[in-house]
Amino acid sequence: MAAIADTRPAENNVNTAHKSVVLGKFEDHCSVLTACLQAMRREELLCDVILVVEGKTIPAHRVVLAACSDYFLSVFTSEAEGTEEQRQDTTIHEVANANFDAVHKIVAMMYSGELALSPETIEDLLLAAQILQVAKATDFCVQYLQTQVDRETCLQFLSIADKFELPDLDRRYILQHVHENFSEISTTEDFINLDSETVQEILSSDRLVVSTEKEVFEAGRRWLAHDEERYEHAEAVLGRVRFSFMSQEDLLQAVCENVLTDDDGT
Numbered sequence: 001m002a003a004i005a006d007t008r009p010a011e012n013n014v015n016t017a018h019k020s021v022v023l024g025k026f027e028d029h030c031s032v033l034t035a036c037l038q039a040m041r042r043e044e045l046l047c048d049v050i051l052v053v054e055g056k057t058i059p060a061h062r063v064v065l066a067a068c069s070d071y072f073l074s075v076f077t078s079e080a081e082g083t084e085e086q087r088q089d090t091t092i093h094e095v096a097n098a099n100f101d102a103v104h105k106i107v108a109m110m111y112s113g114e115l116a117l118s119p120e121t122i123e124d125l126l127l128a129a130q131i132l133q134v135a136k137a138t139d140f141c142v143q144y145l146q147t148q149v150d151r152e153t154c155l156q157f158l159s160i161a162d163k164f165e166l167p168d169l170d171r172r173y174i175l176q177h178v179h180e181n182f183s184e185i186s187t188t189e190d191f192i193n194l195d196s197e198t199v200q201e202i203l204s205s206d207r208l209v210v211s212t213e214k215e216v217f218e219a220g221r222r223w224l225a226h227d228e229e230r231y232e233h234a235e236a237v238l239g240r241v242r243f244s245f246m247s248q249e250d251l252l253q254a255v256c257e258n259v260l261t262d263d264d265g266t
Helices: 002-007 029-042 060-069 070-079 084-088 099-111 122-132 135-147 154-164 171-180 196-203 213-227 228-238 247-258
Strands: 049-053 056-059 093-094
Touching: 029 099, 049 099, 056 060, 056 099, 060 070, 060 099, 070 093, 070 122, 099 122, 099 135, 122 135, 122 154, 135 154, 154 171, 154 196, 171 196, 196 213, 196 228, 213 228, 213 247
Parallel strands: 049 093
Antiparallel strands: 049 056
């Protein structure tokens, strides 16, 4: 009996603690939470920051902006170091050098996760996304540029890609559309508005789809003729034309039309 008594555990050593048990999971928690936040922003409930863009206002919640934007995270973290009264006040923050509609759409995206894009708004949205340092908005813009490029948009998208230096954008894919549709797009206003370096890059490509080299020459001539100040680039631009591939008749016509000009355009 003594042996049995020795092996019996003492009452105060019994582990009576209960294990933590997950009884249920709110599957739609994130979607419900974001829907509530969107409703609160629309009703301007508990908004603690007002963005001012081009003289217009956008009410929002600092915690949402800071969670989505490195720019706002830095701004609001610095403001949090102020007095208790300052931390509790509604912040009025001006966003400079950005378009109101673009900032408004990006703020709405922070709540909804969706961003509406179009060729008309893409540049303003990219600028606002870079100013506010909203990486996801920039990603959406890059995806749009990559997937929506076509004959009508390729030159515009190429200019945007160069302007914003987007490392995740496959510039070669956009150039492919430019090369394949050169005959049509070289007569457009978008082509005329390109800078000299881009025009030279396009005209010098081995991948241009043209019927004759005269099309390449005419494209360069039209670009130069648009503005007399461009004649300083005449040698560089027309130097990309492969005159050896042009017929004697086309070459003679070019000389007679006096389009192979000096720097002064004479």
